[in-house]
Amino acid sequence: MSRYPKKPTPPEGMPEQLVADLNQLNAEDLRKTIIHAQELLNFHDETPSPVEPNSGDDILKVTERDGYTEVVKQVFCGEDCGDCPHGPYLYHVEQEPHPDGTETSYWRFIGEVQLDDE
Template identity: 85%
Template sequence: MNDAPNKPTPPEGVPDQLVSDLNQLTAEEFRKTIIHAQELLNFQNEEPFPIEPKPGDDILKVTERDGYTEVVKQIFCGEDCGDCPHGPYLYHVEQEPHPDGTETSYWRFIGEVQLDDE
């Protein structure tokens, strides 16, 4: 377990008990839990979650909306920047279909946001 101050914040809607249980897992238990969760998504014919952080991103909040996913994230540029992290920034993420049947995530930058302390 890691109780560091930069510990990720769970997305809205994740039950408190589940968050508590996940915080108790070892790295190996996390890997097995991720595999099982992916299997459950596939079983329910759901697509994998399209929001994947890029290196240096810290996703702070994810909210599903009608037609898009709202994502708030901070960015660490990693170049000895005295202003890091940058943000938090709000993005609207939509799935963009292609003629071949595949989809890619399209991230639209909305702007800087102020997060309320929870």
């Protein structure tokens, strides 16, 4: 059984059949699917999304903007919290280049938001 009380919400615009198929996979097959999807992105000369959810995050919406990625997510903090999930919160995610040529994602907290569908 999952330690998260609510099933994650797929990103906006994701095909329903793909969501249904992914929901049927076990953890090992999901990991393989992630690897294959990253390989396909590289094949198409696309950079992977900077949005990698932390354990306990539920990504509700991802929107690519000029210079950053807008992310709305809810956070589950632990089993003993009666107020979970927290949010939804808005973040701006930017890629930070380093002198060695690598990049890391920088998450800037913007604040709590109301989603249109609520």
